[in-house]
Amino acid sequence: MSLFISRVRNLSAYRVVSARFFSSLPPESPCFLLSDKTVKECRESGERIVRYRIFDPRTEQVVTTSEKKLPKELIGQTLFGSSQGWVASMDSKDLPINLTDVYKPLVTSPRVIPLPSLGFYPRPFTTELSLSSQCPDQDQEDFTVAAKFCGTHLSVCTPCLNSEWIHIETSLPLVPASELMYSKRDKAFYFTSAKGLYMGSLPLSSNKKEKKKIKYQEVRLCNFPKIPGEMLDRCFASKHLVESPSGDLFLVKWYAQCTHIEEDGNGEAQGIHSKTKRFMVFRQDKKRRGYFSYTEDIGDLCIFLSKGEALCLSSSMYPGLKPNSIYYIGHGLGSYDLASGAVHSFESLGATMLNHAPFWIH
Template sequence: MSHLLRRLRLSLRVSYLPPSSLGLSHMSFIFYFFAFVCLVYLQTIISQRNLTTSSRCFSYYYVRGAESWEPVSGETISVPYLKVPMELLKEIGIIGASHGWVATLKNGVVCLQDDLDLPDTDPKRIPLPPFVTLPHCQTQIVTNVSMSSSSPDDDEDCIVAVKFLGPQLSLCRPAQRDCKWSNIRITDPSFFSSHVMYSKRDETFSMPASRGHYIGSWDLGRHMKEPKIQMLRLPDEAPIPEMTEKKWQRLESCCTKQHYLVESLHTDETFMVKWYTESHPITNNTLNLWDHFLVLKIDKEGNAVYTKDIGHLCILLSKSEAICIPSKSNRKVKNSVYMLREHEFAIVMIDTNQKFCQRPFLPCSLPYYISKRLLI
């Protein structure tokens, strides 16, 4: 009994607490003490249940940049953090984002949800059919997700495309009653690691080949089994006069080379962005990354020319579908590439390839741009 009193005195942080000072015997004191502990425990359980049933747990993470920088004009722009439901980070794997919708994959089932658009309200969630894996393909590693419109819940013509690492591309219409996946086997290995983009101009899902020499396009019509192939024609003379042979060799030796197709609905232009990354190990098991961007402007006939000026546009590259938006109406830097990956955010000027406002990220950041919050 004496050791219980000592614990009680320590918990209350008093030097001496005789039961007689409260007008209680030792047994009565212990009884009321344990009754108090039980009451606190029950209140805690009830409050936790109410929290679970009536509200959702959120955490603040970097999404769509959440950056604060000083662009070339000298103006300081701050973009606040966004609230992200914890289940998106822990319980469900995010595989992509397009038109403001987040695509998640859990137990082989894809779900579209708009938690990042209005996180304080009840989110819309659209479950899609389980994936059907084609022979000699895989459906666990996703390259990216693309959508033809921002209304997969009520637009029966809206198509969702999931590009897997490897030969499989899967398409479906979520708003249709008998929604099911149409699975396409890509035979050209040049597209196995490509990122898919929906072209509103051509009404197809398009991908650049691995070296960026041609583009393949698929749809749910006549180009489902056999893609439409468009060869790109570059000028015969040196595509970029100031690029020496040594610089080209450095780009070709980069460990990572990614190609992105992107359309500007504002100017009706199509661009291909070539993102080269070179890594050098430094201390503390970290890598120093060097990035270089080349931008090609492509017309409807497939004529492609390298450009260092895309006007008052900027291109956003992340794990979402690539986006091209007007810079001024979105308070962003013109003629630039906004790069967003797991551990880094930066603005790269297209004409000089200079990096501005480089920001390190926490490992748990979400490298996605959410287009519903952007003026396209």
């Protein structure tokens, strides 16, 4: 599996829009955080005043935000996951975990929700996160956080009720492999197993004292398209689950190909650079939920894939987004038209830029 090197080429070819135009973004418009710049440090409060450079996929422009405060709890922490516009961070010293909406472009008074300490530092740092609410509140009894910190466990936390994480073990063939997602339709967290043969779900029970148990269902992919074997041999695939605003569930296969291996002075591999080749989308049958049928037509929907929880939005709600498309971060940065199979890259030929949040923020 490719090591995602979180570098995105400088989008210098795109016009940079000043902060005064930033308010023209539709509410909760998806965007991608490129970089931040500290404008001022507040010694008394420990906070920083920062500006963010955001990539807006609707206009394919780089936008600079107005100044906002970066809470002191987040300074120096590592970002490791995102869900519904909220980003999670962790400190390697005393292992506190925080959720914040500071990276949402239109948020002027950012919030920080502290979560219980994990008690260990996950390595490799490949953590996945999913929230049961788009507007979480640590005092909400039904607000639940699900995460995958280590290989064979699914970890769950209910901030209002629990002071610690509950780690639910899975058997090796059923280890969560896809990014976690929360289904508003079913009020459950979902993931697929490593080979995509099973789909796991963790329903949120109204009885908070009931022991949490993962349910499994066999997955059958129907109308699988014919793909040259040579292409599949050269590519590696990841699996992603995403729910549409109307409640349709999609399973997305993301195929990428290695372009070159980055080595250190001793010839040891430091990272694998890759590019996106194609996607395959399967829609869940409404009557037989274990069946997913291949489709190249998702209507006016757009799917957003990254290192965070997948998003699915209606393009008609966000003028400028391309319908029937997948927007992606990782294995390049661009969009993919499902009908034609055409890849549209957002990368320019400028200098590379270190990016510490490879997530779509919504």
